[in-house]
Amino acid sequence: MDRLKRSLLDAPIIEKDGYHYFVHPISDGVPMLEPELLREITIRLIRKADLDDVDKIVTPAAMGIHISTALSLMTDIPLVVIRKREYGLEDEVSLTQQTGYSESEMYINDVQAGDRVVVLDDVLSTGGTLRAITDALEHVGADVADVLAVIKKAGPTELDETDVEVKTLINVDVVDGEVVITDEHGDG
Template identity: 80%
Template structure:
């Protein structure tokens, strides 16, 4: 059994405001992230993503950073982190993101019209964060070459279902009776 599947099946489930979600090193930073799990994920992303002619990897803070940093190191593609803090730099673009359990402002720097980007994130659940990011990238005039989330949590409303972008995922899961259930071991293409 691969590391990602095993780690998800062993993930604890917690409830927050009626929303059940798994606690996982990729999405939460706990429990400890083993190097072999991160390595497996990076290799699978590199194999699945369309990386040809990508200028930048774009990821939201905070849990996309470790994955995107590792992919950047392996591909030599620069990394842009969408931050939750405003810096006021020239060209900074604000976006409002809303998920199933939070909402906040985020800020994009260093992405410009004509940039060809790979959007990379840890988990696709409600799609709220990615929808906001994709809308802002579109407003900037960036070309989203590909969109990859490591884990997709199925079963709820997904704001990306009607979007013009198809998210690729490495594995799709659901939470049923307080357990993680693997829905698709290979994710979406």
């Protein structure tokens, strides 16, 4: 069994407001992230992603940073982090991130029209974050070569009615207080 699948099956489950969440090093930063798991995920992302002629990897803060950093180091593709803080730099683009849990402003710097980018996030749940990011990148005029998430939670997303296809490494659900793997190879 691969490390990602095993780590999800072993993930602690917590309840918050009647909803059961898995706690995982990729999505939460706890339990600790073992280098072997990060390396496995990075290799699988390289195999799954369209990285041909990509100029930048784009990821939202905070939980996409560690995965995107590893991908950047392995591919020599520069990394752009979408921040929750406004810096006021020239060409900064703001976007509203709406998820099932919150709403906030985020800011993209260093992406220009014509840039070929890959968007990478830790988890696809409601799709609100990835939808806001892909809409903002389209507005800027960037060419989104690929959109990736390591883990997809079961259920509909805001991207279902769009042309955006998100490639995932593994798809899961939480049933009766346990993580259930719904597709161990993900989407795409």
